[in-house]
Amino acid sequence: MxxxxxxxxxxxxxxxxxxxxxxxxxxxxxxxxxxxxxxxxxxxxxxxxxxxxxxxxxxxxxxxxxxxxxxxxxxxxxxxxxxxxxxxxxxxxxxxxxxxxxxxxxxxxxxxxxxxxxxxxxxxxxxxxxxxxxxxxxxxxxxxxxxxxxxxxxxxxxxxxxxxxxxxxxxxxxxxxxxxxxxxxxxxxxxxxxxxxxxxxxxxxxxxxxxxxxxxxxxxxxxxxxxxxxxxxYDLMQQRIGSCTFEDIAVCMACPVVAKHPDRGEIILYGGSVHFSKEVLLQEDASTSYGRVVTLTEDGWSEPLEGIQVVSLSQEHGVVKATPEQFSKYNIGDLMGVLPVHSCLTANLMQGYLTTEGEVLEHLTGLPQQLVS
Amino acid sequence: MxxxxxxxxxxxxxxxxxxxxxxxxxxxxxxxxxxxxxxxxxxxxxxxxxxxxxxxxxxxxxxxxxxxxxxxxxxxxxxxxxxxxxxxxxxxxxxxxxxxxxxxxxxxxxxxxxxxxxxxxxxxxxxxxxxxxxxxxxxxxxxxxxxxxxxxxxxxxxxxxxxxxxxxxxxxxxxxxxxxxxxxxxxxxxxxxxxxxxxxxxxxxxxxxxxxxxxxxxxxxxxxxxxxxxxxxYDLMQQRIGSCTFEDIAVCMACPVVAKHPDRGEIILYGGSVHFSKEVLLQEDASTSYGRVVTLTEDGWSEPLEGIQVVSLSQEHGVVKATPEQFSKYNIGDLMGVLPVHSCLTANLMQGYLTTEGEVLEHLTGLPQQLVS
Missing domain, CATH: 3.20.20.10 (Alanine racemase)
Incomplete structure (x- = not known):
């Protein structure tokens, strides 16, 4: 980035x-x-x-x-x-x-x-x-x-x-x-x-x-x-409906990793319902997801990873459940990429964008959350 | 008001x-x-x-x-x-x-x-x-x-x-x-x-x-x-838990009535998930609620009314289900009072307050939605 x-x-x-x-x-x-x-x-x-x-x-x-x-x-x-x-x-x-x-x-x-x-x-x-x-x-x-x-x-x-x-x-x-x-x-x-x-x-x-x-x-x-x-x-909901592929999704949250719980394979993100919204997706296997994890790269992000996803959100916390293999890849202070369930609501909360080319874009509701003091 | x-x-x-x-x-x-x-x-x-x-x-x-x-x-x-x-x-x-x-x-x-x-x-x-x-x-x-x-x-x-x-x-x-x-x-x-x-x-x-x-x-x-x-x-969630009474709830949304559907007893509010958040409350009778309706008064609001509540939210629309008696009380252009399910998330979205005494109060995230152009 x-x-x-x-x-x-x-x-x-x-x-x-x-x-x-x-x-x-x-x-x-x-x-x-x-x-x-x-x-x-x-x-x-x-x-x-x-x-x-x-x-x-x-x-x-x-x-x-x-x-x-x-x-x-x-x-x-x-x-x-x-x-x-x-x-x-x-x-x-x-x-x-x-x-x-x-x-x-x-x-x-x-x-x-x-x-x-x-x-x-x-x-x-x-x-x-x-x-x-x-x-x-x-x-x-x-x-x-x-x-x-x-x-x-x-x-x-x-x-x-x-x-x-x-x-x-x-x-x-x-x-x-x-x-x-x-x-x-x-x-x-x-x-x-x-x-x-x-x-x-x-x-x-x-x-x-x-x-x-x-x-x-x-x-x-x-x-x-x-x-x-x-x-x-687009977003995860539209992918689920069939409107787009994962590759078409043009927005992605970047969230700091703040805690890890190896006993239950859970990673805690700084990123909760005041960032993502509470929108939840019922998946094919009947599990619910608040976001799919991707790997952030130099100029964008990967397709969603298997064996790791956001399973719950409170006001500022995101809880990510991961397999041992995925769990071991993340350290405190890393950024985790998460595709949102409903991009309209996430954008409305985040109040702005950072493009992968480094440009800051405004949103009607205010200045980007990440850029104001 | x-x-x-x-x-x-x-x-x-x-x-x-x-x-x-x-x-x-x-x-x-x-x-x-x-x-x-x-x-x-x-x-x-x-x-x-x-x-x-x-x-x-x-x-x-x-x-x-x-x-x-x-x-x-x-x-x-x-x-x-x-x-x-x-x-x-x-x-x-x-x-x-x-x-x-x-x-x-x-x-x-x-x-x-x-x-x-x-x-x-x-x-x-x-x-x-x-x-x-x-x-x-x-x-x-x-x-x-x-x-x-x-x-x-x-x-x-x-x-x-x-x-x-x-x-x-x-x-x-x-x-x-x-x-x-x-x-x-x-x-x-x-x-x-x-x-x-x-x-x-x-x-x-x-x-x-x-x-x-x-x-x-x-x-x-x-x-x-x-x-x-x-x-x-406080809010509806805390009332349900037992932390407060309805009377203790200190915030209330005021939403314009924009449509009425007598065939199914539904009233459409200007007020959706970008105002309330998507937080939902499972009630005692196992029904879900996105907000309870109150009567707005000169200097505040009543206790929640029976037979009328917010049953779903999309981005800007709120759908209110009402008994025929309640339904008939509202006209296009009226304001409806709604107690929020989760006041923290609603306040975070609304970005400000209007006190019942007429004072405008700020919120960290921006200027009050209702007061900026």
Whole structure:
């Protein structure tokens, strides 16, 4: 590693991230769909810049604050893919005054409140639930969609843009066919909806967003836009689903070894739930993992090692279980590399990156933990 | 609430926190033990100041960075209750040059590295494992303790201070007798150790740290120092253990309602795992909870409501399941109060507080999420 690391640090392999972006951009182009990447994964102005070389001009974020951050860094076409929070009308207006802002609604009350509060035009899409059952209007609830479309039409500041879906239930799958089925079901339902309104709205856009579908399915036909986010870094959860290989994972924690317990083959890391998050992965053998150990090298890291992994986390401690052979390789004061279970949450906690080329990159939430006093 | 809240915000009831501090300080005084509170829970210079009125002069933290933060805010007696990270020698030396710094070691390698790198004297305690099995030297491993005590004795910059224990296994209990047994077992083992070395070290200190023991046990006899942290705020996990009542919980999230799904009685909050953390609570009826809903009032909040709670979290979404009666009380744009499962992790993510009296308090990790652009 090019820089002296003394505390838990989130490493970022820029070349891997660029490859991930390149692959997704090529797939979008090949399928004739717009790539509107979700920036909530990296939340970094500098990582955001990397997308421009691949023709990305429109982005997705998950909060008004994140939209403002990227607007301040030159992005002019931003969708906040979260049910519009009408309490933030003032910030929404400020943003709508200077960028092409897309909002998402899931009910009439929100549409009414937006119509009342907006002073500048915004694009408004309806969030549709095609099976995830977190939020969204049920795709088959035509009465509700009819009513809300009619309501939008009557509002001067709202431009009805289309339908957005997030198929979060693909995160529970580990089988490509299951993910293909979810995608097909969503596309079918979205197209039914579009057909219903196309006479009055010929340009309605269909937008879909999960990393598993966008990674695994080659023919992303039937939609106009994809909004994956996690793919820029990937992580153990995505590898488990089948969205990526271990080699594609572009972020890795480096954690100091602070204690060893030979009687039970456990190594204690400085690196806990305030660094990794509490996200846990159920593995094929039904064991749970909080991170897979890799060997840190001059310019990156290896594939995950067998016989060693993070088995529990408390606030600052990570407990690593190792075979005797792996156990003997580590000494107090060494750095251990750990691939995170969920890179979005780890990046959100770590507040910044150190690239394997030695560059420090910022994160919306603050300065990198490892670089501030 | 005294301030317009538009985004997920961590509310802090100062009077409840003061009561929690007052109660613990009184118990420490009554038992003749030093209260060295763990500041990792609040990580706030201002909350730290509240402890001074109760005679607190010595504190505990979990990282070198946190030690530096509180040293910069006038604390001069600080224990870093985490296995010393020898990679941070430079920062350790800087701190040791200006405050009374206490470190913790669990092995000879760390002692050797400290002895080699230190330029200023520090207090060094040994971390003992009396049953938790996370880290520490096994209390019965006299050979190892003998060797490490001998090694410390030979080092000019290391002053052997005593033994510290963190009985994290009390967090798995919900029965006061079980917690009393854990405490008694720890005290017995610690006193055996002290007896072994008292001829050469007559002033060895015994220090114990978990919030359940310190909250539940009235007679904290047999140790010299207690280091609880969570008690300043408490949370649902501590209520479940029996450390506190719901009324003692001093922090509460306020989250905007962004969607409602009457077909399944679910309300969607703006408030997810990047606000609460992914910590989950197994409840008495074997259901899991990510937070209990309360009614927000002019100057605080109610006890938890029945028939409504947070049942899942994704990155920014919280899903609340409610009975029809509770469901009907909430509208889009309302704020919902939610007691967190684990206040330390929630505070760490929220990066600041809004007191029910309208004061904004900082957190080491940054500016309050709700107050920065």
């Amino acid at each position: 090019p820089m002296k690391i003394t505390r838990p640090t989130l490493l970022l392999d820029k070349q891997k991230a660029l490859q991930n972006i390149s692959r997704m951009a090529a797939k979008a182009k090949q399928n004739g769909v717009r790539l509107r990447p979700h920036f909530k994964t990296h939340q970094s102005a500098q990582v955001g810049e990397w997308f421009r070389a691949y023709g990305v001009e429109a982005i997705t974020v998950s909060s008004v604050r994140m939209a403002r951050y990227f607007a301040d860094h030159g992005w002019t076409d931003i969708m906040i893919a979260f049910p519009a929070n009408v309490l933030e009308m003032e910030s929404i207006n400020e943003l709508a005054s200077r960028i092409n802002l897309h909002l998402v609604a899931v009910n009439q009350d929100t549409v009414t409140a937006l119509a009342k509060g907006l002073r500048h035009p915004v694009q408004l899409s309806l969030k549709i639930d095609t099976g995830y059952r977190r939020t969204g209007i049920l795709a088959t609830n035509y009465a509700e969609v009819d009513a809300i479309v009619q309501l939008i039409r009557e509002q001067e500041k709202l431009q009805f843009a289309g339908f957005v879906v997030h198929d979060g239930h693909t995160y529970k799958q580990t089988d490509a066919d299951a993910i293909q089925t979810i995608f097909n079901t969503s596309v079918y339902q979205l197209r039914q909806l579009r057909n219903r309104y196309k006479a009055k709205h010929p340009n309605l856009q269909l937008s879909i967003g999960d990393t598993p579908s966008c990674s695994i399915i080659e023919a992303l036909q039937g939609v106009d836009e994809i909004r994956p986010g996690n793919f820029v870094f | 005294p301030m317009k809240i538009t985004r997920p915000t961590l509310l802090l009831d100062k009077q409840k926190a003061l009561q929690n501090i007052s109660r613990m300080a009184a118990k420490a005084k009554q038992n003749g033990v030093r209260l060295r509170p763990h500041f990792k829970t609040h990580q706030s210079a201002q909350v730290g100041e509240w402890f001074r009125a109760y005679g607190v002069e010595a504190i505990t933290v979990s990282s070198v960075r946190m030690a530096r933060y509180f040293a910069d805010h006038g604390w001069t007696d600080i224990m870093i209750a985490f296995p010393a990270n020898v990679l941070e020698m430079e920062s350790i030396n800087e701190l040791a040059s200006r405050i009374n710094l206490h470190l913790v070691a669990v092995n000879q390698d760390t002692v050797t590295a400290l002895a080699k790198g230190l330029r200023h004297p520090v207090q060094l305690s040994l971390k003992i494992d009396t049953g938790y099995r996370r880290t520490g030297i096994l209390a019965t491993n006299y050979a190892e303790v003998d060797a490490i005590v001998q090694l410390i004795r030979e080092q000019e910059k290391l002053q052997f201070a005593g033994f510290v224990v963190h009985d994290g296994h009390t967090y798995k209990q919900t029965d006061a007798d079980a917690i009393q047994t854990i405490f008694n077992t720890s005290v017995y083992q610690l006193r055996q150790l002290r007896n072994r070395y008292k001829a050469k070290h007559p002033n060895l200190q015994l220090s114990i740290g978990d919030t359940p023991s310190c909250s539940i046990i009235e007679a904290l006899q047999g140790v010299d120092e207690i280091r609880p942290g969570n008690f300043v705020f």
